[in-house]
Amino acid sequence: MKRKKKERQDLLKVTLEENPFMTDEDLADQFSVSIQTIRLDRLELAIPELRERIKGVAKKQLDDVKALSPEEVIGEIVDLQLDERAISILDVRTEHVFTRSGIARGHHLFAQANSLAVAIIDDEMALTQKATIRFTRQVQAGERVIAKANITGIEKGRTSVEVKSYVDQELVFSGEFVMFRTTERETRRRES
Amino acid sequence: MKRKKKERQDLLKVTLEENPFMTDEDLADQFSVSIQTIRLDRLELAIPELRERIKGVAKKQLDDVKALSPEEVIGEIVDLQLDERAISILDVRTEHVFTRSGIARGHHLFAQANSLAVAIIDDEMALTQKATIRFTRQVQAGERVIAKANITGIEKGRTSVEVKSYVDQELVFSGEFVMFRTTERETRRRES
């Protein structure tokens, strides 16, 4: 019965995915096999023991606290022509998506676009003043989003940037950003 | 030396808060006392052992994922009337701001507003389809942003949400979100 083992292991995998807190004993009970069999299964599937499992989950949790954006830019900038155009890449991973649907949360796509709009500005500082955005297609985990920004207009203190994001040539996001720029003569130096 | 013990225990507490992964042995080394002393300290402070600690952290993580609201949302929701209004609070900290200027990056304010717009929807799933946003005032680290969302219109499959964010009564952000909603008749149940 080759199928029996395979079946059990598949089930074991998903079972532990949605409830990592089960001991080998619990699992043995559930699948009506011996503890040793469960251990062998885990070994074959390279699933760590309970303690390591929950340690992993806990570590992730702690990382998530920092989450959203330690770096200055969301996504990796691969091309940058100041005051002209810029391109960045964002690999959508599980932490970017809704757990239920697997669809990327809007604010990550926005964050990528917004970061790019900031980066493209050739000035000391750039802030988003206004934006009109459109999410045209859902993005799943595992997909790579390429955002392309272009300057569409420069007036004194104000710059318009258009950002279009694609997954495989397909438009998933577009936005029109109005950026505010200053030349570092802002109200600064307020130590308190 | 009554202070010595108290001091150590206080330190122990904060140490474990920011790094729950330390064993008693690690802690004993750090404080140059015996393991037994650490155990006594934990006992007095009612701090559980390593395994229970990380189990707690991990459980929280998993709950958050399941709960859909708390951690899926940027900012803490303090009021929620489904399909009516919602309020969330975001404390802007150093990781949210540009290191140069100390001004909050737009996408965090957007993320808070977007999250709130998602949370307010009384349906299985909600996605942002379109948004027009405006950053009306810069937000510094240390400030508390209160976002208020109101439903402004519901049609079948589409809901308009208005979000206004304030720091001390002062408007810092406003946005008009068009949300897409579905009722969980998604492709699910694929055992393989």
Added chain:
DNA sequence: ACTACTCTTAGGACCTAGTCATATATTCAA
């Protein structure tokens, strides 16, 4: 100086949820 007290350290028995290695039993398919 002696006692009283808190604090600290030490030791042993036990626990859980494993590890690894070895041996035996069961099952199935050729």
Added chain:
DNA sequence: TTGAATATATGACTAGGTCCTAAGAGTAGT
């Protein structure tokens, strides 16, 4: 029926604790 795959059993060992008892160290009051 025999051999390979699969399953189970057993024993020795581990980390990171628990709980309990006992004893030493430091300090204060009388």
